[in-house]
Amino acid sequence: MEDHARFRLMCPGPINVSRRVSEAMISSEIGHRESEFSALLKNIKKNCLSLMKLDPEEYSMVVITGSGSAANEAVLCSALQPQDHILSLVTGEFGRRLSEISAIYNPNTEALVQDWATPLDLANVEQKLKNGHFDWVTMVHHETSTGELQPVKAVGALCRKYGVKLFVDAVSSFMVDPLDLADCNVTFMSTSSGKGIGMGPGLSLVVGRISEFEKLSTYPVRNYYLSLARHYSFFINKLQTPNTPGITLFIALNEALNIIAEEGVENRLRFQAQKARYFRDGLKSLGFALLQPDHVLSNAVSSVILPASMSFATLRDRLRERGFIVYGGKGPLADKIFQVSTMGAVNCDDIQDLLDALADATQMNIHSVA
Ligand SMILES: *Cc1c(COP(=O)(O)O)cnc(C)c1O
Numbered sequence: 001m002e003d004h005a006r007f008r009l010m011c012p013g014p015i016n017v018s019r020r021v022s023e024a025m026i027s028s029e030i031g032h033r034e035s036e037f038s039a040l041l042k043n044i045k046k047n048c049l050s051l052m053k054l055d056p057e058e059y060s061m062v063v064i065t066g067s068g069s070a071a072n073e074a075v076l077c078s079a080l081q082p083q084d085h086i087l088s089l090v091t092g093e094f095g096r097r098l099s100e101i102s103a104i105y106n107p108n109t110e111a112l113v114q115d116w117a118t119p120l121d122l123a124n125v126e127q128k129l130k131n132g133h134f135d136w137v138t139m140v141h142h143e144t145s146t147g148e149l150q151p152v153k154a155v156g157a158l159c160r161k162y163g164v165k166l167f168v169d170a171v172s173s174f175m176v177d178p179l180d181l182a183d184c185n186v187t188f189m190s191t192s193s194g195k196g197i198g199m200g201p202g203l204s205l206v207v208g209r210i211s212e213f214e215k216l217s218t219y220p221v222r223n224y225y226l227s228l229a230r231h232y233s234f235f236i237n238k239l240q241t242p243n244t245p246g247i248t249l250f251i252a253l254n255e256a257l258n259i260i261a262e263e264g265v266e267n268r269l270r271f272q273a274q275k276a277r278y279f280r281d282g283l284k285s286l287g288f289a290l291l292q293p294d295h296v297l298s299n300a301v302s303s304v305i306l307p308a309s310m311s312f313a314t315l316r317d318r319l320r321e322r323g324f325i326v327y328g329g330k331g332p333l334a335d336k337i338f339q340v341s342t343m344g345a346v347n348c349d350d351i352q353d354l355l356d357a358l359a360d361a362t363q364m365n366i367h368s369v370a
Pocket of ligand 1: 143169
């Protein structure tokens with residue numbers, strides 16, 4: 001951990017940021033209708049598309065001031081149309097939220113609900129797409145509430161086969177787990193600043209096909225602030241945002257993307273995978289069990305079974321006293337698991353400190369060593 005951070009935020013967002021990023025967050029004051037801001041947006045776009053290996057002739061993006069949900073709502077109220085039929089894959093809490101937001105704007109939203117932490121039933125998805133005349137599928141790449149990566153590539157292939165567009169929430173996987181938009185046939189993708197990118201919360205991004213961004217201006221506006229059409233038109237025509245953006249956050253986002261570009265995406269993803277593996281190996285040697293098998297897990301979050309006889313509240317308090325923030329389970333996983341993120345500016349030394357604190361807090365090592 002860097003010395004400016006008070007807590008080690010080992011929860012699925014917010015995460016600890018590097019000193020370079022935290023300094024950028026309090027850096028110089030600029031106006032958002034000035035060339036300095038446009039230069040920032042230009043660099044953010046150039047870096048982002050190049051980190052994602054996307055052709056700028058085919059893909060574009062916008063940045064919205066608001067947390068990850070803002071990008072999700074912007075897509076769901078702007079790109080999806082009231083007459084569209086939407087198949088919303090609910091694989092946990094975040095998939096559920098996509099279907100909930102979609103249903104507010106689009107009456108023909110059908111939720112396909114999967115038990116949490118079980119693999120998505122692709123045959124069932126195909127059956128639906130074959131019989132249902134759907135226009136869109138919505139899904140989460142990394143279902144943060146379980147820690148499980150969802151099969152975007154397989155769903156994208158089904159969407160190609162049945163001529164359906166695909167919206168993917170990659171809020172907690174972007175720059176932690178690989179996702180190739182072109183290969184996976186993704187129409188629009190959302191993410192946020194406060195997770196894998198390594199910045200504080202407050203900005204969200206939508207990346208997608210230019211051909212689809214360009215259609216937006218012909219659709220009715222159903223949400224003023226979150227209109228993707230307005231954001232896109234300001235971004236493309238003026239290199240600005242429609243309303244006053246969180247300017248200092250944009251400066252920090254630009255710096256966070258510069259850092260990833262300097263590191264190289266492959267190196268960064270490798271480091272995220274290495275940290276996740278270090279934590280999971282350590283957990284297992286202490287006698288903890290993970291909720292799911294390793295091969296479905298993201299590099300972002302581990303869902304760990306709570307030791308019998310310990311409530312999450314007790315574990316959380318004991319870890320908090322030692323400066324670590326972790327999260328509990330949501331929905332059906334409440335008080336069954338705790339969640340640890342190894343994203344952000346933590347390294348294997350921090351992870352080892354957390355493992356030591358976990359061993360003390362739960363006495364797990366005493367049972368497993370005996
Ligand atoms: C964190 C997260 C979000 C967004 O939540 P906000 O509170 O709006 O930042 C959306 N989807 C997933 C998968 C997430 O992990």
